Amino acid sequence: MSLSFRVWSSPLICKATLANGENNRTHHANDAAFIRRAADLAEMSAGITSPHPNFGCVITTCTGKVAGEGYLYAQGTKPAEALAVEAAGEFCRGSTAYLNMEPGDCHGDHTAVSALVQAGIGRVVVGIRHPLDHLRGSAIRELRSHGIEVNVLGEDFQSKVLEDARKSCLLVNAPLIHRACSRVPFSVLKYAMTLDGKIAASSGHAAWISSKLSRTRVFELRGRSDAVIVGGNTVRQDDPRLTARHGQGHTPTRIVMTQSLDLPEKANLWDVSEVSTIVVTQRGARKSFQKFLASKGVEVVEFDMLNPREVMEYFHLRGYLSILWECGGTLAASAISSSVIHKVVAFVAPKIIGGTKAPSPVGDLGMVEMTQALNLIDVCYEQVGPDMLVSGFLQPVPDLLPVIPSEDATFEIDPSFNPFEASIIFFYKTWDLYGSFSNFSPHSIRMPYGEEKDDYMTWSSVEHYYQANKFVGVKDPMAHDCVEKIRMARSPEEAARIGRSMQRQKPELVRNDWEDVKIDVMYMALKCKFSTYPHLKSQLLSTAGSVLVEASPHDLFWGGGREGEGLNYLGRLLMQLRAEYLSKSSVSAENTSLA
Numbered sequence: 001m002s003l004s005f006r007v008w009s010s011p012l013i014c015k016a017t018l019a020n021g022e023n024n025r026t027h028h029a030n031d032a033a034f035i036r037r038a039a040d041l042a043e044m045s046a047g048i049t050s051p052h053p054n055f056g057c058v059i060t061t062c063t064g065k066v067a068g069e070g071y072l073y074a075q076g077t078k079p080a081e082a083l084a085v086e087a088a089g090e091f092c093r094g095s096t097a098y099l100n101m102e103p104g105d106c107h108g109d110h111t112a113v114s115a116l117v118q119a120g121i122g123r124v125v126v127g128i129r130h131p132l133d134h135l136r137g138s139a140i141r142e143l144r145s146h147g148i149e150v151n152v153l154g155e156d157f158q159s160k161v162l163e164d165a166r167k168s169c170l171l172v173n174a175p176l177i178h179r180a181c182s183r184v185p186f187s188v189l190k191y192a193m194t195l196d197g198k199i200a201a202s203s204g205h206a207a208w209i210s211s212k213l214s215r216t217r218v219f220e221l222r223g224r225s226d227a228v229i230v231g232g233n234t235v236r237q238d239d240p241r242l243t244a245r246h247g248q249g250h251t252p253t254r255i256v257m258t259q260s261l262d263l264p265e266k267a268n269l270w271d272v273s274e275v276s277t278i279v280v281t282q283r284g285a286r287k288s289f290q291k292f293l294a295s296k297g298v299e300v301v302e303f304d305m306l307n308p309r310e311v312m313e314y315f316h317l318r319g320y321l322s323i324l325w326e327c328g329g330t331l332a333a334s335a336i337s338s339s340v341i342h343k344v345v346a347f348v349a350p351k352i353i354g355g356t357k358a359p360s361p362v363g364d365l366g367m368v369e370m371t372q373a374l375n376l377i378d379v380c381y382e383q384v385g386p387d388m389l390v391s392g393f394l395q396p397v398p399d400l401l402p403v404i405p406s407e408d409a410t411f412e413i414d415p416s417f418n419p420f421e422a423s424i425i426f427f428y429k430t431w432d433l434y435g436s437f438s439n440f441s442p443h444s445i446r447m448p449y450g451e452e453k454d455d456y457m458t459w460s461s462v463e464h465y466y467q468a469n470k471f472v473g474v475k476d477p478m479a480h481d482c483v484e485k486i487r488m489a490r491s492p493e494e495a496a497r498i499g500r501s502m503q504r505q506k507p508e509l510v511r512n513d514w515e516d517v518k519i520d521v522m523y524m525a526l527k528c529k530f531s532t533y534p535h536l537k538s539q540l541l542s543t544a545g546s547v548l549v550e551a552s553p554h555d556l557f558w559g560g561g562r563e564g565e566g567l568n569y570l571g572r573l574l575m576q577l578r579a580e581y582l583s584k585s586s587v588s589a590e591n592t593s594l595a
Ligand SMILES: NC(=O)C1=CN([C@@H]2O[C@H](COP(=O)(O)OP(=O)(O)OC[C@H]3O[C@@H](n4cnc5c(N)ncnc54)[C@H](OP(=O)(O)O)[C@@H]3O)[C@@H](O)[C@H]2O)C=CC1
Pocket: 190, 191, 192, 193, 198, 199, 200, 203, 204, 205, 206, 209, 230, 231, 232, 233, 234, 235, 237, 238, 257, 258, 259, 260, 261, 262, 306, 307, 308, 326, 327, 328, 329, 330, 331, 332, 334, 359
């Protein structure tokens, strides 16, 4: 068997090559500009739409003039697409609609797609596909089924200007994208500090560092968050209200994180007449105070391990998409160390307060050299009244493009699915849900020893067989010993250790053709394993339609790597095997029905 895989380089595939490069550039620049406009429109209702995503739509005529625009105001109101169609009226026919994101068509509601179809739109350009697996691709398929040309940025063509436009679409729905890709809500750490880096005076007094204009911006930030969180000490020092007092939009839930529960009986946060407060604390802390809070209508949630990650995973499960951290430096440091903070928003006021004991925005992170400092990405600077607003990301917004494997390569392996619409199943450790796909799973196989086709032997795992094959057929007694040692290894880990270290220490013992045959060796072993164990074969078949990725952060050949930079050959071989099983079962079904 020979498998030829195209080495993956970039998921972006240029299909739309216009004859004239200049035309191409203008075309892309227009698409990028209108997609950005759609993203700006979507942004207008940020916070109000939640938990619905933010949608914007721009309709342009064939001469490139804007004929109509719209954005989704709030969950349950008219979709952006329908509003833009209404505004564009008769100009819709044959025109182009720009959407920052593929519509979700929640619970069978096809209003957005129907509006575009019925209006006679000729082309739709989509910034990003819907981030949620079960919705991704369905609106695009539906539009195409009505003969509408649909282009998705980054899939059909590529350029820097389009990439930037796509990024603006990722940013506008960052909380939803995080929800789709991680187990914690999108978190923003916000603080106001003096020019000498203090968030309060040595006394703890902090009202106010930033200007009124800046604080109004904070109300907006709160208005687009599902919750605002502070630590116990901020409650004791500031007695905050944490409401969005700009008169419109929604007010986030207030969360207090306290280990001691040593909090005052009188506090603004215990007034839940306008908005609720949740106190998260260590299990068993001050039971009498818990009762007192409950009598005020404040919810108390106890944690066995009170730390930012556990708390964020809990709120993720409760459906919170975005959290604004307005705590002091102690809790901020703990949250950053737990990698739950994605973005930082800092208001820097042109004031100096001094004081060696005055608190700073981030407490101890355990770093000792400047080279360890966390560098923000996509940094923005804006003057707000007298203050400077600096913001940037500690972690990038996850990208939705499937990076493993590329569209071409996936299609070669299994033509039955579109990688842009498929979900990804990760496997790695044997105890994972799909851990039996790992080479290390404890499933022995009977395979020949080298070239001797009738010399079948039992190998304790695929890994044993694979590692031993590095040295098979080499005319050196040491190579033979090596094969035996690996075959007798007590665990797949041990087999891998022996195989890898011998390969490093004695490269002369490795067969000359190893790089050429290693994929075939692995494939034969996998085929044997999945044919031997029917329940494994059923599990493999149950993943039809999904991309399989070995989530090894270290092995960039067999695994997918930490950031999807790996070639994922193990995942590819499993998909290849799955496709073979699937095509065999459809042929036999056909034969049965003919018989
Ligand atoms: N300028 C600005 O933007 C802001 C200024 N401030 C100022 O900062 C000062 C307070 O700073 P700071 O003491 O750092 O306040 P924090 O808001 O960081 O509160 C710290 C408290 O958080 C609680 N906590 C619960 N779990 C954890 C955890 N895993 N790690 C760390 N803390 C945890 C503890 O409460 P407990 O002790 O109850 O167990 C801890 O004492 C005040 O003077 C306030 O005015 C505060 C916020 C913003």
